[in-house]
Amino acid sequence: MKAVVLVGGFGTRLRPLTLSTPKQMLPVVDRPMIEHVVAGLARHGVDEVVLSLGYRPDAFTDAYPDGRCAGVRLRYAVEPEPLDTAGAIRFAADAAGLDETFVVVNGDVFTDLDVSALWRRHHEVGAEATIALTPVDDPSRYGVVPTDPEGRVLGFVEKPPRDEAPTNWINAGTYVFEPSVLARIPEGRKVSVERETFPALVADGTLWAVRSDAYWVDAGTPETYLQIQLDLIDGRRGPAVPGVAPTARVAPSATVDHSVVMSGAEIGADARLVDAVVSPGAVIGAGAVVDRSIVGPGARIGEGAVVTGLTIVGAGEEVPAGARSEGQRIPEPV
Ligand code: GDD
Numbered sequence: 078m079k080a081v082v083l084v085g086g087f088g089t090r091l092r093p094l095t096l097s098t099p100k101q102m103l104p105v106v107d108r109p110m111i112e113h114v115v116a117g118l119a120r121h122g123v124d125e126v127v128l129s130l131g132y133r134p135d136a137f138t139d140a141y142p143d144g145r146c147a148g149v150r151l152r153y154a155v156e157p158e159p160l161d162t163a164g165a166i167r168f169a170a171d172a173a174g175l176d177e178t179f180v181v182v183n184g185d186v187f188t189d190l191d192v193s194a195l196w197r198r199h200h201e202v203g204a205e206a207t208i209a210l211t212p213v214d215d216p217s218r219y220g221v222v223p224t225d226p227e228g229r230v231l232g233f234v235e236k237p238p239r240d241e242a243p244t245n246w247i248n249a250g251t252y253v254f255e256p257s258v259l260a261r262i263p264e265g266r267k268v269s270v271e272r273e274t275f276p277a278l279v280a281d282g283t284l285w286a287v288r289s290d291a292y293w294v295d296a297g298t299p300e301t302y303l304q305i306q307l308d309l310i311d312g313r314r315g316p317a318v319p320g321v322a323p324t325a326r327v328a329p330s331a332t333v334d335h336s337v338v339m340s341g342a343e344i345g346a347d348a349r350l351v352d353a354v355v356s357p358g359a360v361i362g363a364g365a366v367v368d369r370s371i372v373g374p375g376a377r378i379g380e381g382a383v384v385t386g387l388t389i390v391g392a393g394e395e396v397p398a399g400a401r402s403e404g405q406r407i408p409e410p411v
């Protein structure tokens with residue numbers, strides 16, 4: 078199976094972390110996000126990935142210079158300008174010469190969903206495209222997908238107002254496509270697969286879906302970028318992984334409670350971390366508190382500072398000693 082993995086977005090919701098690093102290259106416990114995603118695809122039989130790149134493509138090509146990621150062969154398709162999701166799929170599929178059934182995934186989705194089962198169902202019903210669905214409490218930030226009992230898709234509504242969502246089963250960002258879908262995507266302009274291509278397939282009755290209760294999180298917001306990491310150390314997705322990197326330095330009097338401390342980070346005396354993510358090379362000063370917040374690569378939290386309420390400290394930024402920061406982005410977006 079070949080897969081197009083979309084990783085070209087700007088990652089706006091994760092700024093300032095994504096000002097220097099594209100979303101799918103942000104670290105997740107011990108590896109960049111994309112390695113977790115590609116490893117998940119490999120477990121279900123994907124053996125070649127076409128990375129659909131736009132924003133900061135060099136971050137990917139520099140990280141995988143031999144064209145392999147998580148043991149899977151990579152190809153790169155770099156858009157000259159952002160083409161949106163369908164435009165990006167067409168551009169990448171054309172660049173890689175895909176002319177048989179292929180998989181498409183949003184590169185920020187952490188999931189155990191069974192891609193091979195999706196692939197089988199796709200062929201069983203003779204679909205033109207088949208999408209995986211997952212249940213969520215609040216469908217309003219996703220693509221909402223009502224189906225008939227067999228799984229034929231009856232509608233596709235991207236990000237409807239909360240009280241207008243017809244179901245809580247949403248687009249899980251994993252698809253199987255026939256190459257015929259590509260011909261439906263106009264070239265040379267932005268085209269959204271969610272707003273144009275899927276509704277067109279629904280109108281023709283050729284879009285199918287498969288529901289799944291497997292682990293699923295879209296890691297594209299501060300809440301969920303934090304959540305996937307705590308889930309990994311909690312063993313809520315696979316066997317629990319250690320939260321503190323072997324090369325991190327944690328003072329014996331510091332408290333690390335339910336937190337991730339990445340490579341080369343330093344946690345000072347009497348500092349306290351709770352539900353925190355401390356990125357590579359960040360320094361937490363003595364007596365500082367980081368609570369349900371994300372400290373970016375190489376950032377410094379001064380002595381006695383308190384960082385809480387989903388604050389995000391950008392790469393290399395500094396929170397002064399004794400300062401208090403609640404729910405802030407540092408620096409604030411302009
Ligand atoms: N190459 C390329 N070019 N990639 C892009 C572009 C583009 O112009 N725009 C977005 N992407 C990539 C992003 O990097 C991400 O991996 C993926 O496409 C989806 O974009 P997001 O910005 O993460 O979309 P979303 O989370 O708001 O919504 C999408 O995902 C939900 C499930 O996670 C939609 O597909 C929803 O329908 C879906 O429910």
Ligand code: MG
Pocket residue numbers: 183185295296297
């Ligand atoms: Mg997303």
